[in-house]
Amino acid sequence: MTTTSPPQTGELSLPARPGWPDSSGHFGAFGGRFVPEALIAALDELTEAYEAMRVDPAFLAEFARLQRDYTGRPSPVTEVPKFAEHCGGASVLLKREDLNHTGSHKINNVLGQALLTRRIGKQRVIAETGAGQHGVATATAAALMGLSCTVYMGEEDTRRQALNVARMRLLGAEVIPVTTGSRTLKDAINEAFRDWVTNVETTNYVFGTVAGPHPFPAMVRDFQRVIGDEARVQVLEREGRLPDAVLACVGGGSNAIGIFTAFVPDEGVRLVGLEAGGDGVDTDRHAATITGGSPGVLHGARSYLLQDENGQTIESHSISAGLDYPGVGPEHSYLHDIGRAEYRAVTDSEAMEAFALLCRTEGIIPAIESAHALAGAMKLGQELGPDTLLLVNLSGRGDKDVETASRWFGLGDREEVDPGPGLDTDQQPTEGAVSNDEAVAGPEAGEQA
Amino acid sequence: MSGLAERISAAKEEGRAALIAYLPVGYPDVDASIAAMVAIVEAGADAIEIGVPYSDPGIDGPVIQEAVDVAVRAGVGMPDVLRAVRAVADAGAVPVVMSYWNPIERYGVDRFAADLAAAGGAGAITPDLIPDEAAGWIAASDREGLDRVFLVAPSSTDARLRSTADASRGFVYVASTMGVTGARDEVSDAAQTLVARTREARPDIALCVGLGVSNGAQAAELAAFADGVIVGSAYVRVMLEGRGADGVRALTEDLAAGVRRAGVSA
CATH class of the missing domain: 3.40.50.1100 (Rossmann fold)
Known part of the structure; x- marks a missing residue:
């Protein structure tokens, strides 16, 4: 294997966007904002602050510095x-x-959103997490920037992902197990939105992926591109x-x-x-x-x-x-x-x-x-x-x-480990390996990618 | 005049605010939920907000979610909702559907509007649909002569209060607090402020207040400045506690007395 010498990041502008979304967040027939009116003011505030921030040289310099010195960019x-x-x-x-x-791309986005949180003067961030990756990244950025952090996570995942829950708590975040609905990532998102609509004056929602209402899909794309x-x-x-x-x-x-x-x-x-x-x-x-x-x-x-x-x-x-x-x-x-x-x-x-x-x-x-x-x-x-x-x-x-x-x-109890190429991956996995009706989120950490 | 506006105006002529009660279809089952709605009508509610069960009710608190989860798991859908609409209309109250947007979009917005009108429904309340995204629903509801109720919130700007009220017909749903549905000990002062701000933006549409109202005393408080009072979680709690038609009848009597106590604001 060979590794290239990567280019330097830190050019002080974000590259031009593709021709989408439009100014109200529509990608053709998709996107937009399907949220309660109560959140519109916060989404507008976020959009306005973000549009100002993304062309602000001071922000761009800070973002580039964090990517280089904290995340370790560019990645090879x-x-x-x-x-x-x-x-x-x-x-x-x-x-x-x-x-x-x-340990993943999630940090690219949370650093941008944490800087934005500071810019709009909010002291608290919330996040959803499927089983840990975005939650850990958000808790990390919150610790770095002195923000208080609450992470919503399906109850089943908090039990199976004790390690990631511990990581988040070590980083100073509060982890709230979600017991509503199917107790999965989608319900963690529902709970995070409920928290946001209730505490929107003090709280910013650091969304983990290119979904959600405008401006999240475009903003997260800009941070991940x-x-x-x-x-x-x-x-x-x-x-x-x-x-x-x-x-x-x-x-x-x-x-x-x-x-x-x-x-x-x-x-x-x-x-x-x-x-x-x-x-x-x-x-x-x-x-x-x-x-x-x-x-x-x-x-x-x-x-x-x-x-x-x-x-x-x-x-x-x-x-x-x-x-x-x-x-x-x-x-x-x-x-x-x-x-x-x-x-x-x-x-x-x-x-x-x-x-x-x-x-x-x-x-x-x-x-x-x-x-x-x-x-x-x-x-x-x-x-x-x-x-x-x-x-x-x-x-x-x-x-x-x-x-x-x-x-x-099936490696758990074996001394001889042989998961090499050609091993029989069609074998029935042992219990707990794949999600079943009760364990929809699976026992592994991760996040909506 | 729209079905809802007419009823709210009639209440006003009686010197009181209108009482609007919410129940989701399908808890504990479809028949029992419809029977409870009819009992509420008989006990004096003016309109029933007929809830379409949805798997991801983002603006609802735990009480409503617990009930709709049961209905979702049982596969309750739009045909059941339309049956409830007919039953409420037959019982003499104004049926208005309350639905998150996806069940309507999935059913087909034009088909929904046509079927709702045919069933005798007055219109729909859409808590996660803002007018900005509602072109299809606005066209369909215009075509069928249906009311469309959008929400305003304490965080709404004056410009949005006006544009939202302009897009609404029947009434504007004034969400009294920032937060999710659920009974509260005190109904926020924010409600009165928001009603006043919305009225200034658009003086000629009825304003009904919801989120947090659970008893006759609170209803009386709101009736002093609102055209209608919307009660949801308190009804659902009665159903969750298994008190059924008798329970919702008793709650309605308390609330109906409440909306009559305060008189109507000028």
Whole structure:
């Protein structure tokens, strides 16, 4: 494996946006604001403050400094030739968001939103978290900037993710287990919105993904696009060409939007989002929102979602808690509808096979979320054949997933560990490895990606 | 004049505020919820806010969520809601549907408007739909002659109070406090301020206050300055406690006395 010398970040302007959303937050038919009137003033305040901040040299300098000195940006691009042998001969480059402080791309967004919170003079932040990653990142930024922090998390996840709950508490955050509805990420979001509508005068909501009401989808995209802005330069520098395809996992979709955005104008570059296929999109146990869902309104925006004939949200299922979300950011719905990006489903088994493969071939333990993108690269590489160049966003590291993976591969009690390529990932996972009806969010940390 | 405006105006002529009661369809089951709505009508409510169960009721507190979760799990949907609309209309009160936006969008906004009008419904209250996003609903409700009730909140700017009231028909739902639904010991002073501000922005539309009202004394307080009083969680609590039709009848009698005690503001 080789690692490029990455470009320097810190140019004092945010790059031009694509031609969307419009001024009221619409990505074609998607996005907008479907929230109680009580929140409109806060969303307007946030929009106005953010639009001023994003062109303010003092903010941009501070943001660049934090990205460099605190997060460790730019993250490197790593070639993975032994993994690529399983990708039909394609060359595979990984964008290493797993090497960021706190272990995933989530920190990119929370630093921006925490600075914004300070700018609008609020002292408290709230956040939702599926099983930990965005919660930990928010607690981290709150500690750094002296804000008080409350994180809403499904009760089931707080029990299974004792480690991440402890991380957040060590960082000074209050973690509130959510016991309403299905007690999953979507209910954590509902509770966070309820807190916000009640305490909006003192509190800012640090939303974790490119979903939710305007301005969150555009703002979170702006904070995450550094991934693709860096990667595009890095790939050009080392390969002298653009990649044939850029791949990323999609839950809510922030890491995918983050790496896609710089490449959207490059028409020859395929943008491929990998959704969590769970047991399969033809079953009722998956989280493939675009592949298997339909347009509707959830959590403040119109987008694709998993819903029944009455418009009730259907609970999603995935081995990856970070992808286990029945909605998706509106910009993904738009990119899908205009044909600029394509979305495919990867099953739990396929993702875990790719997970094991990267561990064994390259010495990198990926987040299970990111393993969905790796599985997508294995398939796409086979389709496109040799001489193609694939860029995969490795959105997070897999330390948090070790327990889930151990159960999946049945490694727990063995001295001899052999999760290498070719192991039988079709075996029935041991109890607790995959979500069941009571354990929809799965036992692993993660976040809507 | 719209169905709701007419009823609120009639109450005003009697020297009182209108009483609007909320119950979700489907708790503990569809038939029992409809029977409770009819009992509320018989005990003196002017309008019933007929709740469409929704899996993610973002502006509702724990009491309402507990009840609608049961209805959602039972698969209660728009056909059941339309049955409740007919029953309330037959009982002599004004039926107005309260729905988060997605169940309506999923059913089809034009189909919803046509079916609601055919069932005798006066219109709909849409707590997570602001006029800015409501072009389809505004067109459909105009076509069917339905009321559309949008919400204002203490945080609304004067400009938004005006534009929201302008887009509304029937009445404007004045959310008395910043927060979710649920009974409160005291109904905030913010309610009176917000009613006054909204009235200044748009003097000629009825203003009904909701969020936090649970008894006749509070209803009397609000009736002193509002055109109507909306009670939700207190009714749902009665249902959750299993007190059924008799319980909601007793609560209605207390509230109906309350809205008559204060008289109507000038």
